Structure formats: C-alpha cells, structure tokens
Amino acid sequence: METVLSLARGTAFASTAAFGGVCSGLALWRDGLESRTRSLFTTIASTAAFAGFALGVLFLTVRTVALLGKPPSAINFSDVLFIILGTRFGRAQLAALGCVLVGAASLRLLHKPGLAAIVSVLSLLMGLFSSHSAAGGTIADLVINIAHVVAAALWFGGLSALVVAMAHQSAARPEGPSRRLSGFSNIALPLMLLVVATGVTLAIENVGTWPGLVATEYGWLLMGKLACVGMALICAAFVRLKLLPVLKSEKSVPPLAMVLKTELAFACLVILLAGCLSQAIPSRHVEIIWPLSFRLDPAVAWRTIPGSRLLVIGGCVALSVGSMAAFVLGRAGMWRWATIVAAAGVGVGGAFALPALSVPAYPSTYATVPVPYDAEAIGQGYDVFRANCVACHGQRGRGDGPLANDLKPPPADLTAPHTTDHTMGDMYWWVSYGFPSSAMPGFADRLSDMDRWRVVEYVMALSLGYEARVLGPEIAAGQPWLHAIDFPTCSGVAPTENSKGESDGSAKLVSIFRDGARMQHLDQLMQHERDIARAGGVIVAVLPSPSEKIASAGVLRNVCVVFDLDHRIAAAWNLYRRTMINPGFHDDDLPPSIIEFLIDRFGFVRARWRSDETDGLASPSQLVEAMTQLRAEPEINKRGVHNH
Known part of the structure; x- marks a missing residue:
C-alpha cells in the first residue's frame, strides 16, 4: 500500500x-x-x-x-x-x-x-x-x-x-x-x-x-x-x-x-x-534499528584498538599511491585504467583504515531510551543491579564480586572511563543478550524491557560519577559534558516542572541537604534569591524531610523546596559527589551535609561544591557571578545523555 x-x-x-x-x-x-x-x-x-x-x-x-x-x-x-x-x-x-x-x-x-x-x-x-x-x-x-x-x-x-x-x-x-x-x-x-x-x-x-x-x-x-x-x-x-x-x-x-x-x-x-x-x-x-555490525567512532577506536595508528597510516598510504597512479594514467589519456586504479586505492585504503576507525555495534546501539534520566529510574536501576549483577560486578560495580575470580575474562569495571565509550543502546543489548566472548548472560527472559533500560541508566550514572571527580567550583567555559539527573521540582519554577529547566532558560542551583542541621545556609540563599534571580538563576533545595521552619514543599520566597522522603534524589545525585579530594573509590565515605550542583539551561552540571571540603560552599556573590557567566554562554550543546 x-x-x-x-x-x-x-x-x-x-x-x-x-x-x-x-x-x-x-x-x-x-x-x-x-x-x-x-x-x-x-x-x-x-x-x-x-x-x-x-x-x-x-x-x-x-x-x-x-x-x-x-x-x-x-x-x-x-x-x-x-x-x-x-x-x-x-x-x-x-x-x-x-x-x-x-x-x-x-x-x-x-x-x-x-x-x-x-x-x-x-x-x-x-x-x-x-x-x-x-x-x-x-x-x-x-x-x-x-x-x-x-x-x-x-x-x-x-x-x-x-x-x-x-x-x-x-x-x-x-x-x-x-x-x-x-x-x-x-x-x-x-x-x-x-x-x-x-x-x-x-x-x-x-x-x-x-x-x-x-x-x-x-x-x-x-x-x-x-x-x-x-x-x-x-x-x-x-x-x-x-x-x-x-x-x-x-x-x-x-x-x-x-x-x-x-x-x-x-x-x-x-x-x-x-x-x-x-x-x-x-x-x-523513527526508532533506529542499526543494520551494521560496526559504527564509526574514530575517537574511541583510536584509543582502544591495538595497532589502529598503523592501520590508518597504511590506509592513507594506499589511498595516496592510488591517487597518484590514477593522476599519472589520466594525464596519459588512459582513463579506464585511471578509474580502476583510483577505485582500487579507495578500496584498499578503506579496508585498512575502516577497522581502525570503527567499533562494534548492535541493533539497539542507537535506540531511543524510553526511560527518563531521572532519580527515580536510576534508583530503580540500582535495585535491579543489586539483585542481579552484584555477584559478578560487585557492590560498587568495580568487577570484584564474589564470582569474579572464577570468570575468564573477568567482569568489567563499570566505574572505569571506558563505560562512556559505549552508547546506552550497546549496554542495553549486553544486558539483554549477554556480552560477546564472556560469561555474562542475557537477562531478556528475566527482566522487563524497562528494568533493563533502568539498570543501564544506573551504570551510566555510576560511571559518569567517577568521571565527575574533575568537576570543581570553577566553570569550564563552553565545555558541558556531565548530564544532570532529573527530578520533580516546584510547579512555577520551570514550565517542565523538573530540575533541568531547559525550557525556561534558567540555571539551577540544586542544594541537597543530608539533614536539617545546617538550615542557616538555606536562610542565606533565601536572603539573596533576588540577586540570583536577576542573574538568571533559580534555587532548588532538596531536604530529607519537613522541619519546624519549613513544614511543606513548594515555592518559598522564590526558592523551590523539595522533600526527598524516600531519599531517591539524594542517592542518585550522590553518585556525582566524588571530587579529587574525596574520590570515594571504596564507597566508604559519607556524603557531605550539603552538596550543591550548578546546572546550566541545557541540563548539564557545570560546577559543584561540598560543605566538607576546604573551599566549602559558594558564597551568594560567587553564585551570582557563575550564573551570569552561564547566561552569557551561547547554545553550545543540547545532546542528551541518551545519545551518549
């Protein structure tokens, strides 16, 4: 039809x-x-x-x-x-x-x-x-x-x-x-x-x-x-x-x-x-079903494939020789041979260079992730991970589970930087059907489609959290890369009613309080909320429970207050807590009393402060300066974590 x-x-x-x-x-x-x-x-x-x-x-x-x-x-x-x-x-x-x-x-x-x-x-x-x-x-x-x-x-x-x-x-x-x-x-x-x-x-x-x-x-x-x-x-x-x-x-x-x-x-x-x-x-x-067994990703292939430099050099040499020979034959009027030689040069050059510029791919490599990258999904993904993956990958995802020593090759370290070399669709395929040439089984018959995507999101957040150690209080201009974890905020703070605030053009300061002992910091923020608003920012305070001073969630003097009663928001964002001073390799460190993240208008985390470190939390004037800097930035990157 x-x-x-x-x-x-x-x-x-x-x-x-x-x-x-x-x-x-x-x-x-x-x-x-x-x-x-x-x-x-x-x-x-x-x-x-x-x-x-x-x-x-x-x-x-x-x-x-x-x-x-x-x-x-x-x-x-x-x-x-x-x-x-x-x-x-x-x-x-x-x-x-x-x-x-x-x-x-x-x-x-x-x-x-x-x-x-x-x-x-x-x-x-x-x-x-x-x-x-x-x-x-x-x-x-x-x-x-x-x-x-x-x-x-x-x-x-x-x-x-x-x-x-x-x-x-x-x-x-x-x-x-x-x-x-x-x-x-x-x-x-x-x-x-x-x-x-x-x-x-x-x-x-x-x-x-x-x-x-x-x-x-x-x-x-x-x-x-x-x-x-x-x-x-x-x-x-x-x-x-x-x-x-x-x-x-x-x-x-x-x-x-x-x-x-x-x-x-x-x-x-x-x-x-x-x-x-x-x-x-x-x-x-349209949902993309990738038809090839590879995808071009020179940046990843160059780092991970042995001998990739030699293969690329060989391809360039074959292409250059073919081009020069075709030029000489063309000048001599031998156009048919010139065409054959040029095609041969391109074919041989591609045969050498392509393996050095591509990485494995699967039908779901570019699939659209049906689960939002938010605290709820990451928390549910952690539950799935703890129930199904800990025996091999370990509680911390470092490949040190009870069965790891008996497996050849050993389970992957999911906290290593290589995790983000793969798309979420790649990881979804491995969770569903197993990892090639390894002992990892497929879970398509045991886990629902949504649960498989949720555990992939948890693994991605876990790996990004270790990479986030390089994030500090200073904003690297024009270089967003760490994707914010979404969660519901106050109606009226952002039309989309979430933490990223991409639609209203506002930067977000997300302040996560582990307990109610340091409410004076929230008082200080509230006293300067007008200056922060003029700089194009919004304050979102995440509290573990109501307090005597703040009995209900909502907009309080233009500050959005969110109660994290099940601690899902704090647990998800604590994956991003690691710094160079507090790397948290063994997950035995306690989260700070207050940790703050500055999110730009495109949904990327651009700065972070911890109350237990020497520099401490940002002063209101520092926040105003940082938000002003973010507001002046052009539209630099809107790629979502699902496309990573």
Missing part, C-alpha cells in the same frame, strides 16, 4: 511539474516554434495534466482508504467527505487537483500556457501541505519546503520542455537550439543551487543524525535521491562546459540529445524519490 502511495505521489508530482514546464516553454518559445511543434507541446502538456490529475485521484483514494482503516466495501460517502473536507490532507489534495483542472482549462480552452504554468506550480504547493515533512514544522521550515518544491518543479519542468524542443528543432532556425539551451542553462544553475541548499537544510531537519541517514527508510530514499541529483548535475555540467560551446559554433552536436535525455531520466528518478520521501516518516521520528 505504501509503495503504491509513494509511486503515485511521485509520478503525480513529476507529471504536474512536466505540465508546468512544457506550458512555460510553450509560452516563452511560442514565436520560435513551428506550428507542428506547438501542437506537440500542447498535446504533451495535456497528457501530463491528465496523468497528474488521474494519479492525484488515485493517491487521494488510496490514502483515504488507509486513513479510514476500513475495507473498501465498508466505506460510505460520508467517510470520504469527512477525509476530503475535514482533514488538512484532504483539503490540500482537493485544492491540488482543482489547480490541475484549472491549468488544463487555461491551456486548452483559454490558450494561455503561461497561466497554466503558474497554476501548475500552485498545484504542487497545495500538495506540499499533505506531506510528512511539511507537517508540524515552523514557518521557516514551510518557507524552505516551498522554495525547494518550486525550484525542483521549475528545473524538472524546464528540462522536460527543453528535451521536447531540442528533439523537434527547426532546421530553418539553427540558432534556436543554442539560444534555448544557453537560456535554460543560465536559469537551471541557480535553481539547482537552490534545490541543493534547501534539500540539505531539509535533510538535516528531518534526518537529524548520521545513524538516521544510514538505518532508516527515509535515509535510504534520501541517499538515493542525492545520488540521482549528483548524476543529473554531472550531465548538466557536461552539457554546459563541453557541449554548449560546441553547439554555438556548429549546427548540431550528436551526443547532446542523449545527454539531455539521460539528465531527464535522472531528474525523473529524483522526482519519484521525492514523492516517496514525502510519504515516508522522517528519520528523527
């Missing part, structure tokens, strides 16, 4: 664009065309309009059946009327079909091909509003979509008209083909630049990531479309640089017709694939 829809949409677009292009050619070249050629133009335009209308009706019909979810025999007239008039898709398609009919009437009855061409473009724009890529976007996205569609339609339609005109050129006017080709070439160049620029922008918006380009239907269609655009551009460049200068001095150039038809064939493929793309769900909205 979806294949039929995609082909119908793409062919309808191509037919309507060809109709508009031929009508444009008829309007612009009317005086330079013989009567027989003008008649042929009219016939081709009428046929294209009929095909566009018929295919548009087919697309509307099939999509209506799919939207209603009923068998065709059960659909009545009111159902069809609801889809056509009651949905944006139906109204857009009805308007597009109406424009095609108006365009055909303008050509056949009014004999105004220019008006028909304008109406055909309107038809394509109306159809745009029923596509996935144009749905739910911003005004800027819509403008880019419109520019992309109009430029593509003008290019394809003009090319169609040019091919027809060149095939029926008048022998009495030898200068006509050269003039038409030169005029179209001058127009096609900026059109194609606009198509490519807007296409790249739309691709970035709809694909989002490289995995989305490689591992989704939308990405595959997009790569096919880009390949066809590239081939069409090669044909166009050959015509413009090689054939057009010859045509200006000679009456005919035999290869010209073939090259133009080849370009038109690739253009047809571009339009068909564009139709398929308009019906495909964009990659950023």
Whole structure:
C-alpha cells in the first residue's frame, strides 16, 4: 500500500511539474516554434495534466482508504467527505487537483500556457501541505519546503520542455537550439543551487543524525535521491562546459540529445524519490534499528584498538599511491585504467583504515531510551543491579564480586572511563543478550524491557560519577559534558516542572541537604534569591524531610523546596559527589551535609561544591557571578545523555 502511495505521489508530482514546464516553454518559445511543434507541446502538456490529475485521484483514494482503516466495501460517502473536507490532507489534495483542472482549462480552452504554468506550480504547493515533512514544522521550515518544491518543479519542468524542443528543432532556425539551451542553462544553475541548499537544510531537519541517514527508510530514499541529483548535475555540467560551446559554433552536436535525455531520466528518478520521501516518516521520528555490525567512532577506536595508528597510516598510504597512479594514467589519456586504479586505492585504503576507525555495534546501539534520566529510574536501576549483577560486578560495580575470580575474562569495571565509550543502546543489548566472548548472560527472559533500560541508566550514572571527580567550583567555559539527573521540582519554577529547566532558560542551583542541621545556609540563599534571580538563576533545595521552619514543599520566597522522603534524589545525585579530594573509590565515605550542583539551561552540571571540603560552599556573590557567566554562554550543546 505504501509503495503504491509513494509511486503515485511521485509520478503525480513529476507529471504536474512536466505540465508546468512544457506550458512555460510553450509560452516563452511560442514565436520560435513551428506550428507542428506547438501542437506537440500542447498535446504533451495535456497528457501530463491528465496523468497528474488521474494519479492525484488515485493517491487521494488510496490514502483515504488507509486513513479510514476500513475495507473498501465498508466505506460510505460520508467517510470520504469527512477525509476530503475535514482533514488538512484532504483539503490540500482537493485544492491540488482543482489547480490541475484549472491549468488544463487555461491551456486548452483559454490558450494561455503561461497561466497554466503558474497554476501548475500552485498545484504542487497545495500538495506540499499533505506531506510528512511539511507537517508540524515552523514557518521557516514551510518557507524552505516551498522554495525547494518550486525550484525542483521549475528545473524538472524546464528540462522536460527543453528535451521536447531540442528533439523537434527547426532546421530553418539553427540558432534556436543554442539560444534555448544557453537560456535554460543560465536559469537551471541557480535553481539547482537552490534545490541543493534547501534539500540539505531539509535533510538535516528531518534526518537529524548520521545513524538516521544510514538505518532508516527515509535515509535510504534520501541517499538515493542525492545520488540521482549528483548524476543529473554531472550531465548538466557536461552539457554546459563541453557541449554548449560546441553547439554555438556548429549546427548540431550528436551526443547532446542523449545527454539531455539521460539528465531527464535522472531528474525523473529524483522526482519519484521525492514523492516517496514525502510519504515516508522522517528519520528523527523513527526508532533506529542499526543494520551494521560496526559504527564509526574514530575517537574511541583510536584509543582502544591495538595497532589502529598503523592501520590508518597504511590506509592513507594506499589511498595516496592510488591517487597518484590514477593522476599519472589520466594525464596519459588512459582513463579506464585511471578509474580502476583510483577505485582500487579507495578500496584498499578503506579496508585498512575502516577497522581502525570503527567499533562494534548492535541493533539497539542507537535506540531511543524510553526511560527518563531521572532519580527515580536510576534508583530503580540500582535495585535491579543489586539483585542481579552484584555477584559478578560487585557492590560498587568495580568487577570484584564474589564470582569474579572464577570468570575468564573477568567482569568489567563499570566505574572505569571506558563505560562512556559505549552508547546506552550497546549496554542495553549486553544486558539483554549477554556480552560477546564472556560469561555474562542475557537477562531478556528475566527482566522487563524497562528494568533493563533502568539498570543501564544506573551504570551510566555510576560511571559518569567517577568521571565527575574533575568537576570543581570553577566553570569550564563552553565545555558541558556531565548530564544532570532529573527530578520533580516546584510547579512555577520551570514550565517542565523538573530540575533541568531547559525550557525556561534558567540555571539551577540544586542544594541537597543530608539533614536539617545546617538550615542557616538555606536562610542565606533565601536572603539573596533576588540577586540570583536577576542573574538568571533559580534555587532548588532538596531536604530529607519537613522541619519546624519549613513544614511543606513548594515555592518559598522564590526558592523551590523539595522533600526527598524516600531519599531517591539524594542517592542518585550522590553518585556525582566524588571530587579529587574525596574520590570515594571504596564507597566508604559519607556524603557531605550539603552538596550543591550548578546546572546550566541545557541540563548539564557545570560546577559543584561540598560543605566538607576546604573551599566549602559558594558564597551568594560567587553564585551570582557563575550564573551570569552561564547566561552569557551561547547554545553550545543540547545532546542528551541518551545519545551518549
């Protein structure tokens, strides 16, 4: 069904664009065309309009059946009327079909091909509003979509008209083909630049990531479309640089017709694939199932794969030798051998370098994590870890459990930096199906899907906590990397009602109190809350229980007070407690009475203070200065921990 829809949409677009292009050619070249050629133009335009209308009706019909979810025999007239008039898709398609009919009437009855061409473009724009890529976007996205569609339609339609005109050129006017080709070439160049620029922008918006380009239907269609655009551009460049200068001095150039038809064939493929793309769900909205056994990650591979430097050097040498040999053969006119040698150089170089630039990957490597990175999930993940993983990995996750000595290879140290070299999807796969070439079993049959994700989040937080030792009271400008652990805060402090506060542009000072003995620090913060608010900050105080002074949670003088009655918040954030002075390698250290974290507006921890260290807690003036510094930073990184 979806294949039929995609082909119908793409062919309808191509037919309507060809109709508009031929009508444009008829309007612009009317005086330079013989009567027989003008008649042929009219016939081709009428046929294209009929095909566009018929295919548009087919697309509307099939999509209506799919939207209603009923068998065709059960659909009545009111159902069809609801889809056509009651949905944006139906109204857009009805308007597009109406424009095609108006365009055909303008050509056949009014004999105004220019008006028909304008109406055909309107038809394509109306159809745009029923596509996935144009749905739910911003005004800027819509403008880019419109520019992309109009430029593509003008290019394809003009090319169609040019091919027809060149095939029926008048022998009495030898200068006509050269003039038409030169005029179209001058127009096609900026059109194609606009198509490519807007296409790249739309691709970035709809694909989002490289995995989305490689591992989704939308990405595959997009790569096919880009390949066809590239081939069409090669044909166009050959015509413009090689054939057009010859045509200006000679009456005919035999290869010209073939090259133009080849370009038109690739253009047809571009339009068909564009139709398929308009019906495909964009990659950023699709769960990615990684199809390869590896992924490119040079930074990790360079550190972890033995001999990776030699492999990369060998690949570069093979590529350089192949390139130089191909250049020499090309200068000697041996183009076939030059191509073979260049391809061999790329292949051998890739065979050497690829293993040194990639790491193992699994179907879930780029999976979207369905569990929020918050204190509740991390706490539940710790419960799962304690019940299932301690025997091998140990209470602290350092690979020193009771069974560790009998296992070959030994269990991994989950607190080591290598943990963050892997994606959370990698770890989810190992928890589910076991780690290759090790004694680690899979837990897919014992743990629920959510529990497996929760234990992965706990392990990630545990490892990040050991890396967080380098975090101190000073903010490293423009270098966020430690992801904040979320938890519910006060309504009104942040529209999302969580600790990160990414949506309201505020930095957050999270103060976690282990007991109620040092409430004077909270009093001091409350006395300076206006200065902190003017610096773009919000104070969130996490207390273990109500006190005589603060009996209920909520907003108290613009300070958010949260009661951590089950101690989940403190336990999760204590994973980030370690410093260079208090590394906590053996987990035998007590958390400080007060520990504070400064979170920027993008959800990253940027500074930390402990009440039991020499520097102690930050003064209000230091907090104001730090928050002012964070507010001045540009948008530097919004990647979430789930993408790590």
